[in-house]
Amino acid sequence: MNGKKSYNTRPRDRILKSISSFETAHFTVSDVVARLREEGQTVGKATVYRTVERMAEDGELRKYIVDGTTAACYQRVEGNSGASCREHFHLKCEKCGRLIHAECEELRKIVSHMKEEHRFLIDSSKTVFYGLCEDCAGEEELSAGEKNKNAPAK
Amino acid sequence: MNGKKSYNTRPRDRILKSISSFETAHFTVSDVVARLREEGQTVGKATVYRTVERMAEDGELRKYIVDGTTAACYQRVEGNSGASCREHFHLKCEKCGRLIHAECEELRKIVSHMKEEHRFLIDSSKTVFYGLCEDCAGEEELSAGEKNKNAPAK
């Protein structure tokens, strides 16, 4: 996908395996390094950066910047094949920091709607909904009307 | 909004003025420092960071992380008057940086849907949809189907 050959080396193999072990979850470069270290395998983080960056360029991983202070997150792209690509959004709780994955028809509709009516092409991989998760929003707020929308600031 | 008093100091005044001068455009801390320096005014960047960070907490500025390698971007929030900003979303063009305001029934629906079905309280004032605006998305992409979702990589 990138026109560049890649050699099969032991470090590369380890890194790829480690990335696979994250399944479809998010991970950072540090996560990979840490996980490998736990298994007694050492790899230079520069190599991890290089590997992951290339994979992102090749479309095998998706790169996210979830929050300012946090490191870049990567995530395996599943079924990276055009039409089957799911609209996948993220919900980030401003209070506890939890990152929730949301995949649903409503969200898919929004993408179409924005395209048709507002002529704006949403990049769902970069879009994050901020707000309060179930645990952090009080029960009252979740069942209440439309008032008190202001979340307690960070 | 923050419960903390703030003193009127010369550096603070300069920073506020500089931020105002960016109108509704986005800017980084370096931008502010640079612009001030051009005018022969010096301020410690730590002070700018502190000022801007607090303003973001207070809801006067909005903080964006546009890209991994890029610094945090701030942008003045217009009409930051509590309830009026409800159900009001922003669309940010990743290419030209344009910030578009969107207020529509569909978006309002999403808020309810997320609350009812996903038990997540969206904070619409902090949520930004990233993507491509009408001008930056090619005509083909806007009328095309679901293929070619990959934005031109960095």
Next chain:
DNA sequence: CTAAGTGCAAAATGTTTGCATACTT
């Protein structure tokens, strides 16, 4: 043999923090 990959440590960013000093109220 040649192109590509690796690891280390240094450099480059971008942001935060400790602290002594200065300013506001």
Next chain:
DNA sequence: AAGTATGCAAACATTTTGCACTTAG
């Protein structure tokens, strides 16, 4: 006087890069 703010430099965190060395094809 008490509470904030400031600026500097050092501390931090993340990512990139230069370079000598190894490895795959």
